[in-house]
Amino acid sequence: MLCLRGAKKGKFMMDDxxxxxxxxxxxxxxxxxxxxxxxxxxxxRGGLTSLNxxxxxxxxxxxxxxxxxxxxxxxxxxxxxxxxxxxxxxIASARAALEQSGYPLQQNPYEVxxxxxxxxxxxxxxxxxxxxxxxxxxxxxxxxxxxxxxPNATAAHTAIELKINGPNVTLxxxxxxxxxxxxxxxRMLRTGQAKMVFVGGVDVLARERFLHFQQLGRIAGAKxxxxxxxxxxxxxxxxxxxxxxxxxxEKAEDARKRGALIIAEIRSIxxxxxxxxxxxxxxxxxxxxxLLYNRLLRMANLEKLGIDAFFSCACSCRDIDxxxxxxxxSYFGEDLPVTAFSSFIGEASDASLxxxxxxxxxxxxxxxxxxxEYPGNSEMKSxxxxxxxxxxxxxxxxxxxxxxxxxxxxxxxxxxxx
Amino acid sequence: MRRRExxxxxxxxxxxxxxxxxxxxxxxxxxRSAIRTTDIFKFPVDPDETPLHMAAPLDFQRISGADVTLPxxxxxxxxxxxxxxxxxxxxxxxxxxxxxxxxxxxxxxSSTLNIEEFEAQLAxxxxxxxxxxxxxxxxLSSEKILANRFDLYGPKLMVAxxxxxxxxxxxxxxxxxxxxxxxxxxxxxxxxxxxxxxSGFYGLKSIAPDRCKPFDENRRGISIGEAAIVLILEPxxxxxxxxxxxxxxxxxxxxxxxxxxxxxxxxxxEVWLRLMQKGLENASILPQDVGYVCAHGTGTVINDLTxxxxxxxxxxxxxTTPPVSSIKGAVGHCMAAxxxxxxAVVALALKHQVLPPNTGLEEKDKQCSITIVTxxxxxxxxxxxxxxxAFGGNNTCVVFERCEKGEVYDG
Numbered sequence: 001m002l003c004l005r006g007a008k009k010g011k012f013m014m015d016d017x018x019x020x021x022x023x024x025x026x027x028x029x030x031x032x033x034x035x036x037x038x039x040x041x042x043x044x045r046g047g048l049t050s051l052n053x054x055x056x057x058x059x060x061x062x063x064x065x066x067x068x069x070x071x072x073x074x075x076x077x078x079x080x081x082x083x084x085x086x087x088x089x090x091i092a093s094a095r096a097a098l099e100q101s102g103y104p105l106q107q108n109p110y111e112v113x114x115x116x117x118x119x120x121x122x123x124x125x126x127x128x129x130x131x132x133x134x135x136x137x138x139x140x141x142x143x144x145x146x147x148x149x150x151p152n153a154t155a156a157h158t159a160i161e162l163k164i165n166g167p168n169v170t171l172x173x174x175x176x177x178x179x180x181x182x183x184x185x186x187r188m189l190r191t192g193q194a195k196m197v198f199v200g201g202v203d204v205l206a207r208e209r210f211l212h213f214q215q216l217g218r219i220a221g222a223k224x225x226x227x228x229x230x231x232x233x234x235x236x237x238x239x240x241x242x243x244x245x246x247x248x249x250e251k252a253e254d255a256r257k258r259g260a261l262i263i264a265e266i267r268s269i270x271x272x273x274x275x276x277x278x279x280x281x282x283x284x285x286x287x288x289x290x291l292l293y294n295r296l297l298r299m300a301n302l303e304k305l306g307i308d309a310f311f312s313c314a315c316s317c318r319d320i321d322x323x324x325x326x327x328x329x330s331y332f333g334e335d336l337p338v339t340a341f342s343s344f345i346g347e348a349s350d351a352s353l354x355x356x357x358x359x360x361x362x363x364x365x366x367x368x369x370x371x372x373e374y375p376g377n378s379e380m381k382s383x384x385x386x387x388x389x390x391x392x393x394x395x396x397x398x399x400x401x402x403x404x405x406x407x408x409x410x411x412x413x414x415x416x417x418x
Numbered sequence: 419m420r421r422r423e424x425x426x427x428x429x430x431x432x433x434x435x436x437x438x439x440x441x442x443x444x445x446x447x448x449x450r451s452a453i454r455t456t457d458i459f460k461f462p463v464d465p466d467e468t469p470l471h472m473a474a475p476l477d478f479q480r481i482s483g484a485d486v487t488l489p490x491x492x493x494x495x496x497x498x499x500x501x502x503x504x505x506x507x508x509x510x511x512x513x514x515x516x517x518x519x520x521x522x523x524x525x526x527x528s529s530t531l532n533i534e535e536f537e538a539q540l541a542x543x544x545x546x547x548x549x550x551x552x553x554x555x556x557x558l559s560s561e562k563i564l565a566n567r568f569d570l571y572g573p574k575l576m577v578a579x580x581x582x583x584x585x586x587x588x589x590x591x592x593x594x595x596x597x598x599x600x601x602x603x604x605x606x607x608x609x610x611x612x613x614x615x616x617s618g619f620y621g622l623k624s625i626a627p628d629r630c631k632p633f634d635e636n637r638r639g640i641s642i643g644e645a646a647i648v649l650i651l652e653p654x655x656x657x658x659x660x661x662x663x664x665x666x667x668x669x670x671x672x673x674x675x676x677x678x679x680x681x682x683x684x685x686x687x688e689v690w691l692r693l694m695q696k697g698l699e700n701a702s703i704l705p706q707d708v709g710y711v712c713a714h715g716t717g718t719v720i721n722d723l724t725x726x727x728x729x730x731x732x733x734x735x736x737x738t739t740p741p742v743s744s745i746k747g748a749v750g751h752c753m754a755a756x757x758x759x760x761x762a763v764v765a766l767a768l769k770h771q772v773l774p775p776n777t778g779l780e781e782k783d784k785q786c787s788i789t790i791v792t793x794x795x796x797x798x799x800x801x802x803x804x805x806x807x808a809f810g811g812n813n814t815c816v817v818f819e820r821c822e823k824g825e826v827y828d829g
Contacts, residue, residue, distance in 0.1 A: 191597070
């Protein structure tokens with residue numbers, strides 16, 4: 001039997017304990033406010049558009065899920081719009097999450113942390129900076145750009161802008177940095193390092209990021225139509241997206257004490273790690289997802305039947321989608337509703353934190369969005385949604401993410417207990 | 419929440435002052451400096467402009483000689499990290515790592531972007547007047563490369579907070595073991611000399627024209643160094659069971675953020691004071707019990723003055739402050755590896771009960787009213803802290819305690 005050795009020993013992440021989501025902020029191709037984002041989810045409106053951000057050069061690519069209507073407003077807006085997009089998106093998302101949470105940040109700036117996951121950081125800026133250095137032979141470049149090339153520049157700018165003095169952390173875990181960031185943030189709350197943590201995931205459309213996935217053979221269009229439809233028969237890779245998602249997290253009991261509105265609760269997080277080539281999401285020695293899901297449910301004190309839907313990490317790649325479809329159907333049965341938020345925003349690397357936000361909105365408003373343009377596929381075993389489903393209530397859902405190089409994370413979100 | 423007692427059971431050091439704990443420690447205590455003029459930077463500018471050519475490089479050839487078992491396409495930083503990890507595992511007395519071992523790596527400029535490889539590709543594209551056509555496939559993946567190499571199934575993550583990356587990585591690894599989520603952690607960082615970092619600090623006029631001199635009246639900036647440092651962390655009980663003497667215990671850590679400017683700290687020292695206070699509070703240790711501070715001490719005017727202010731505020735002035743030293747006059751500022759490098763120095767100081775000198779100090783800055791260690795000094799030190807501060811105001815302080823009677827320093 002293929003199994004995860006760590007899993008056999010029960011070495012998954014996190015113990016029990018509930019964390020509340022009290023604020024959310026989004027910058028995405030389907031909306032740059034929570035209201036617009038929610039509307040897009042409810043109207044099944046995806047963000048696919050033409051690729052305008054950069055010239056894909058010799059490679060075939062014409063489409064992207066790029067953000068075209070973003071404008072940073074409010075304090076320092078003009079100065080901030082001169083910053084790189086990572087920082088702009090992150091600052092805007094963090095501001096929105098702070099506002100929604102109503103947390104008295106100025107009273108407790110050292111008790112508030114910020115954790116950012118990003119797969120590619122600001123790689124375009126590094127390229128530009130080094131190009132200038134090499135081309136100009138150190139005579140005509142902008143040394144003041146150098147501090148922005150450090151990996152933590154986005155998190156630092158966000159902390160400076162919002163005056164967040166608590167722990168400030170940037171995490172890299174190729175394609176799974178956002179979920180790692182959530183895990184890290186939850187641990188910060190549980191170990192008492194912070195009373196409130198802003199946790200975000202950000203990645204922007206950049207030529208370097210495109211080249212990376214093109215080299216790995218993951219961009220749609222090379223072996224079939226240029227589509228991004230998870231689970232579909234014609235899927236042949238993904239179309240890139242971008243954005244930033246931000247959550248304001250607190251211990252549920254603390255949030256209740258201060259009378260905050262709890263949008264959803266993180267009941268448990270479980271991750272599996274396995275040896276895997278660094279450029280691949282899956283390996284011959286696959287993680288034992290059954291053990292992982294068991295652990296996730298046990299930590300949340302829930303049974304399989306307590307799960308109402310699965311928000312899959314499917315990203316329109318043949319191997320990933322088929323693997324997770326099989327994993328979900330094998331464990332939860334073939335009736336559990338399954339959807340894939342990437343059909344709305346494309347493969348957004350660590351902006352995949354937006355998947356958690358989408359799931360949170362579904363819990364809050366009692367609906368499930370479909371996999372956009374999914375025509376059905378008899379090869380898939382799961383109950384993959386083709387239409388929006390409305391419910392009286394949705395109690396608990398699982399959201400997953402698969403990274404490159406052997407990491408698979410799952411988060412169990414629940415409707416808050418009143 | 420009950421936390422397990424965690425210790426440093428093994429270390430692997432590849433440093434400008436030599437490879438391996440013994441060689442490095444001997445050279446550090448002797449007050450040697452590895453900072454020198456070097457021709458490894460390829461900037462085609464006036465060769466007499468010394469700041470551009472002063473650095474603390476590793477002995478490349480000696481290290482690469484042991485590379486035969488590694489894949490040819492492994493990046494230089496990852497190669498170093500692997501060698502340091504092998505050293506650390508051996509030093510910890512482990513035949514192999516437990517399969518649930520976590521691999522937590524501090525990411526910096528060269529280690530996260532493998533920047534020299536990236537630059538080589540860039541230079542090629544620029545020379546041929548074409549846009550970038552290739553991105554190295556192995557970027558940002560050092561922790562996964564190590565986990566694969568050692569066949570590990572524990573958590574793996576890269577923490578990237580510039581010059582405090584590796585000490586925050588150590589803090590995270592400490593949390594993972596303390597909370598029972600893994601039984602061992604391999605935590606480390608390799609940051610190598612690269613043109614991005616050097617050109618950046620040069621442009622900001624932060625590089626000293628000669629050797630950096632932390633806390634000196636005439637200090638004029640940093641010298642850049644490179645290193646690969648790996649520490650093995652384990653529950654103390656596990657180490658005792660195999661009759662291995664650990665270096666020291668990790669008692670706690672803290673992290674905070676200046677949230678003011680990208681490149682310079684809060685000059686009142688308040689943020690760093692709070693950092694150290696919080697670190698000691700988390701470790702349940704009183705300031706008066708601290709016997710040594712391994713300072714971030716970069717050699718810039720503002721950093722050293724601010725750090726000494728915060729130390730004064732915490733401990734009092736001069737005679738009441740614990741001994742303080744910075745290793746950057748000896749090995750340069752090893753960027754993302756600097757934090758865990760300081761942690762390794764503290765571990766050695768606690769084990770051997772000797773405090774290392776602040777190499778390069780000629781005339782102490784009178785405004786820095788702290789006790790600077792000027793030469794290797796025998797001590798009776800039970801608690802020591804290691805500071806790391808970074809661009810963006812990302813700060814970390816790790817608190818260590820002596821866990822057993824260490825070896826006696828024989829000079």
